[in-house]
Amino acid sequence: MVSLFVAQIRGLDQLESSEVLVAQNVFFAIIALVMVLAALKMVTTENIVHAALYLVIVLAGAAGMFILLGAEFIAVTQILVYIGAIIVLFLFGIMLTKGSFGTEEGEFIEKSQMAVLVAVLIVTVASGSFIDSFRYTELSREAPSTTAEIGDTIFSQFIIPFEAISVLLLAALIGSVVIARRDQ
Amino acid sequence: MLLNQFLILSAVLFSIGVYGVLTRRNGVMVLMSIELILNSVNINLVAFAAFREAISGEVFALFVIAVAAAEVGVGLAMVLLLYRNRRNIDLAGIDSMKG
Numbered sequence: 248m249v250s251l252f253v254a255q256i257r258g259l260d261q262l263e264s265s266e267v268l269v270a271q272n273v274f275f276a277i278i279a280l281v282m283v284l285a286a287l288k289m290v291t292t293e294n295i296v297h298a299a300l301y302l303v304i305v306l307a308g309a310a311g312m313f314i315l316l317g318a319e320f321i322a323v324t325q326i327l328v329y330i331g332a333i334i335v336l337f338l339f340g341i342m343l344t345k346g347s348f349g350t351e352e353g354e355f356i357e358k359s360q361m362a363v364l365v366a367v368l369i370v371t372v373a374s375g376s377f378i379d380s381f382r383y384t385e386l387s388r389e390a391p392s393t394t395a396e397i398g399d400t401i402f403s404q405f406i407i408p409f410e411a412i413s414v415l416l417l418a419a420l421i422g423s424v425v426i427a428r429r430d431q
Numbered sequence: 432m433l434l435n436q437f438l439i440l441s442a443v444l445f446s447i448g449v450y451g452v453l454t455r456r457n458g459v460m461v462l463m464s465i466e467l468i469l470n471s472v473n474i475n476l477v478a479f480a481a482f483r484e485a486i487s488g489e490v491f492a493l494f495v496i497a498v499a500a501a502e503v504g505v506g507l508a509m510v511l512l513l514y515r516n517r518r519n520i521d522l523a524g525i526d527s528m529k530g
Contacts (some may be wrong), residue, residue: 316478321489373442374442418501
């Protein structure tokens with residue numbers, strides 16, 4: 248039993264690169280389908296808490312996409328910051344404002360045909376230009392980026408944007424406290 | 432893998448997010464749709480980073496994540512302020528600055 252398992256694991260190393268590619272495409276198709284369906288449910292559902300949970304599915308799918316693209320540090324950051332922190336913030340925001348919404352007016356604006364038109368136009372124009380420009384462009388299959396490389400790049404080439412981001416985060420922190428606190 | 436499959440996926444997610452921003456009346460839902468838009472942009476950035484084998488795309492994706500976190504903090508604070516002043520967060524009802 249154990250030897251069979253070990254043989255299976257050893258067999259994984261011997262996957263041909265074409266087999267890896269097929270596996271990547273299968274996983275891409277599954278994750279992309281789940282992401283698009285969850286995003287559609289998120290923008291159309293009446294229940295806001297359900298919408299937040301659908302957003303979790305989309306964000307987790309995006310993390311899977313980052314892993315498929317060989318960017319594992321971005322994937323981990325995505326899970327930590329988005330699913331760990333931002334979704335919790337959203338749930339707090341939903342709970343603090345819940346019951347405030349008059350259901351007789353509905354969750355949606357009345358005339359949504361223009362919104363559908365804009366969305367369809369965006370996806371048509373963008374997809375058309377992508378297909379026109381990168382029709383047969385393959386992604387390179389070099390070794391994926393390492394976390395050390397990202398750290399080196401941030402702290403050498405992008406050090407000034409990095410410091411600016413830290414000041415921005417501080418400003419946003421103070422600003423949100425000032426906006427949201429009750430006046431004495 | 433083709434580059435296009437990631438780009439078209441992110442275009443689809445972007446347009447779904449735009450649809451959400453345009454149709455929802457709830458302030459929190461609009462902020463969540465904006466998160467969807469920023470996420471599709473991140474997929475685009477990382478896909479181009481893998482295509483060009485340049486690390487800068489991934490660094491930019493990290494910056495986008497940080498700016499999105501700041502934006503959600505300020506945005507939710509504004510939604511809470513709106514709720515405290517008006518007792519609802521219906522964005523269609525905010526027209527006091529309409530000319």
